[in-house]
Structure formats: structure tokens, C-alpha cells
Amino acid sequence: MEPDQFKKILTRYADGLANEEEKQLIAAWYDSYDQENEAAVFSDSLEEELIRKEMQQAILNHRNPPEIRKFSFRQYYKYAAVLAIAIAAVFLGKPFLKKPVKPNSEQDFRVIETYAGEYKKVTLEDLTVIQMNPGTRLRIPLQFAKLKDRTVYMDQGLAFFEVAKDPHHPFVVHSGQIKTLVLGTKFALSTEKATLTEVSVSEGKVRVSNGTQVLDDLIPGKKLRYNSKNEQWKVSNFAIREHNVWFQKVINLNHASFNELAKIIAINYGVKIRSGNKHTATYVYNLQIRSTRSLTETLKIICSVHQNKYRRTGNEIVIY
Structure with a gap:
């Protein structure tokens, strides 16, 4: 019998598909090893030994198949979900990754x-x-x-x-x-x-x-x-x-302190007013500050209330 033909018989035998004649042939071949007698199916002893080893390995593989590690998707669901969100963020303008905007910024x-x-x-x-x-x-x-x-x-x-x-x-x-x-x-x-x-x-x-x-x-x-x-x-x-x-751009000061007057002048003209003596700091004022007047005109009106004078140095005005 040709070696290739005997290999096919061995494969069918290992898979449980061999017919009665093929089963008897394989059984006789096994018996020949048990009785230490040569079987007549092979003419070359080396070829027979090679076929025997291949057959044994094929049978062992069939009876004890290698363990196939099962892959479970469940443990990866959470990672897949995070990845899906990250990918969606990239393609949808990163809505999930943007920092929240402060409502009062x-x-x-x-x-x-x-x-x-x-x-x-x-x-x-x-x-x-x-x-x-x-x-x-x-x-x-x-x-x-x-x-x-x-x-x-x-x-x-x-x-x-x-x-x-x-x-x-x-x-x-x-x-x-x-x-x-x-x-x-x-x-x-x-x-x-x-x-x-x-x-x-x-x-x-x-x-x-x-x-x-x-x-x-x-x-x-x-x-x-x-x-x-x-x-x-x-x-x-x-x-x-x-x-x-408000429609005349006028500010009315009623019993305003010197400090209140100074604030109004700073706001309207951008200059600083300070008192040149202890008496001036205690004065109160009843007057109107009009935006249409120049700073010089306004200072003259302020000084006329309590008969004061003023001097200007840079951005500072001293009333004394």
C-alpha cells in the first residue's frame, strides 16, 4: 500500500470515519507492534516507522486538542465605551472633552x-x-x-x-x-x-x-x-x-463733603484734588458740576463757595 494512501486511512480512522475494512487494516497494523511482528502493508521499515509516529501524533492531537483560550468581550466593554466617547469627541467637535465655561466669565x-x-x-x-x-x-x-x-x-x-x-x-x-x-x-x-x-x-x-x-x-x-x-x-x-x-450731564452736590467733591472731580476731569489745610477738609458743598464746563471754570466755582484758592501741579490740585 502506498504511504499516502495509508495516511489518508489513518486520518479517517482518527476522525471516526473509517469503514470496516479500513478499521481491520489499522487493527492488524497495531497487532503487529504488540506481537513484535512486521505487518505486510509496508515494504520499507523506515517508512513504516515514520508513518507510525505520524499516526500516533495525529491520534493524540485528536484526543487532546490544544486548549483554545476563549476571548470575552465583557471585560472590555467599559474600555470600548470610553474609547467610543473619545472618538466621538474628536469627530463632533470634542463636546465631551471641553472644559465648562464659567457662567460669569x-x-x-x-x-x-x-x-x-x-x-x-x-x-x-x-x-x-x-x-x-x-x-x-x-x-x-x-x-x-x-x-x-x-x-x-x-x-x-x-x-x-x-x-x-x-x-x-x-x-x-x-x-x-x-x-x-x-x-x-x-x-x-x-x-x-x-x-x-x-x-x-x-x-x-x-x-x-x-x-x-x-x-x-x-x-x-x-x-x-x-x-x-x-x-x-x-x-x-x-x-x-x-x-x-441726566439729560443735561449735570451732577448735583447737596451737602457733599470735601472727599465726595474730590471723587466727582476725579471722575469728570481725571485729576486729583486734595486739601491744603485742616479747615478745607471740613467744608461741605452745594453746587452743580456740569460736564460742559472746563476744569478751570469748575475750580473757580468750587473756590468761590468758601473763598479758597487753588494751585495745580501736574495732575494734582491743592485747594487752600
């Missing part, structure tokens, strides 16, 4: 500022008009028109608001600790970085709160002054005609 606002001697009139998208005095800083949300509440932030300065009526979208001004809520009205707001905030109303009604409680509901002719240092406030009367100065 500068990039969310349009910042409007006025400097020494500068006045500005700002009209918002809802047609609300804001008259800004020198030294005022406002922040208007870029999404102002889409917000449920029309919100504005006033960091410092002095401004007059003519709020367009819209009962469904209240108008809110945040200034330090103070929150001013209106539906449609005219009011003035002044705030200093240090402690003081003042709200005065000439038309309509506004609600003033400090974040923890409602301080008062102001009506025309009423003003509220709040000190954030001690959280105390006071409501008093004022003449509504005082608000007319």
Missing part, C-alpha cells in the same frame, strides 16, 4: 466703560436706555435678548435707566450685593467698589434686595442707600426733578 459679556469726563448713552436690544456717567462700568450678557430676565451688571459708577416695559421679562440690575428688579420704570443707580450703593426712582416701582432679603419696594420720589460693610440701609425722599440732570 468676561467672555459671556459685552463690557461698556466710561472714563474721566466721558458720558455715554447706551440703547439695549429691548430699547432700554442707559445714561452712563464718567467712571461707570457695565456688563451686558451677550444673550441678553434671549434671557428670561433682562439682566445687567453694574460694577461701579453712576447711571440712569429708562427701562422699556415688558411685564413678561423683568429687568434686573446687579450691583455688588444689591439686586434691583423692575418691570418698566425710570431710576438712577450709583455704586462704589467700597461699600455704598444708592437706588432712586422717578417713575414706576422697583424692588431692592441684597440677596438674602427684600430691603424695600421703592416708588417715585424715594431712594434707598445701602452700606454693604454693615448691611444697613436707609430709605428717604428726594426731589424727582434731580433726575433731569
Whole structure:
């Protein structure tokens, strides 16, 4: 029998597919080894030995197949999910990997500022008009028109608001600790970085709160002054005609101290005023500061109140 033919018989025998004649042939071949007699199926002993070893190995492989390590996808699901998110982020503009934007960061606002001697009139998208005095800083949300509440932030300065009526979208001004809520009205707001905030109303009604409680509901002719240092406030009367100065660019000083006068001059003219003696520092002033006047004209008026003189050195003015 040809070796190739006998190999095929061995393969069928190992796979359990051999017929009776082939099974008998294989059995006779095994018996020949047990009885140490040569089988007549091979003419060459070396060839027979080679076939015998191949057959044994084939049978062993069939009976004891090598262990196939099973691969489980379950333990990799979590890694696959993370990878899927990362890939999606790359192709979809990285929405999962972007850092959250702070709601109150500068990039969310349009910042409007006025400097020494500068006045500005700002009209918002809802047609609300804001008259800004020198030294005022406002922040208007870029999404102002889409917000449920029309919100504005006033960091410092002095401004007059003519709020367009819209009962469904209240108008809110945040200034330090103070929150001013209106539906449609005219009011003035002044705030200093240090402690003081003042709200005065000439038309309509506004609600003033400090974040923890409602301080008062102001009506025309009423003003509220709040000190954030001690959280105390006071409501008093004022003449509504005082608000007319916003359209004339006029600041009224009523019993203003020398320090208050100095602040107004610094805001309007960008110069520093200081007292040249102990008496000047105690003076109070009742006068109007008009932006249409030159600094020299204004200084002459200031000095005329208490018969003072002044001298100027660079950006500093001394009243004595």
C-alpha cells in the first residue's frame, strides 16, 4: 500500500470515519507492534516507522486538542465605551472633552466703560436706555435678548435707566450685593467698589434686595442707600426733578463733603484734588458740576463757595 494512501486511512480512522475494512487494516497494523511482528502493508521499515509516529501524533492531537483560550468581550466593554466617547469627541467637535465655561466669565459679556469726563448713552436690544456717567462700568450678557430676565451688571459708577416695559421679562440690575428688579420704570443707580450703593426712582416701582432679603419696594420720589460693610440701609425722599440732570450731564452736590467733591472731580476731569489745610477738609458743598464746563471754570466755582484758592501741579490740585 502506498504511504499516502495509508495516511489518508489513518486520518479517517482518527476522525471516526473509517469503514470496516479500513478499521481491520489499522487493527492488524497495531497487532503487529504488540506481537513484535512486521505487518505486510509496508515494504520499507523506515517508512513504516515514520508513518507510525505520524499516526500516533495525529491520534493524540485528536484526543487532546490544544486548549483554545476563549476571548470575552465583557471585560472590555467599559474600555470600548470610553474609547467610543473619545472618538466621538474628536469627530463632533470634542463636546465631551471641553472644559465648562464659567457662567460669569468676561467672555459671556459685552463690557461698556466710561472714563474721566466721558458720558455715554447706551440703547439695549429691548430699547432700554442707559445714561452712563464718567467712571461707570457695565456688563451686558451677550444673550441678553434671549434671557428670561433682562439682566445687567453694574460694577461701579453712576447711571440712569429708562427701562422699556415688558411685564413678561423683568429687568434686573446687579450691583455688588444689591439686586434691583423692575418691570418698566425710570431710576438712577450709583455704586462704589467700597461699600455704598444708592437706588432712586422717578417713575414706576422697583424692588431692592441684597440677596438674602427684600430691603424695600421703592416708588417715585424715594431712594434707598445701602452700606454693604454693615448691611444697613436707609430709605428717604428726594426731589424727582434731580433726575433731569441726566439729560443735561449735570451732577448735583447737596451737602457733599470735601472727599465726595474730590471723587466727582476725579471722575469728570481725571485729576486729583486734595486739601491744603485742616479747615478745607471740613467744608461741605452745594453746587452743580456740569460736564460742559472746563476744569478751570469748575475750580473757580468750587473756590468761590468758601473763598479758597487753588494751585495745580501736574495732575494734582491743592485747594487752600
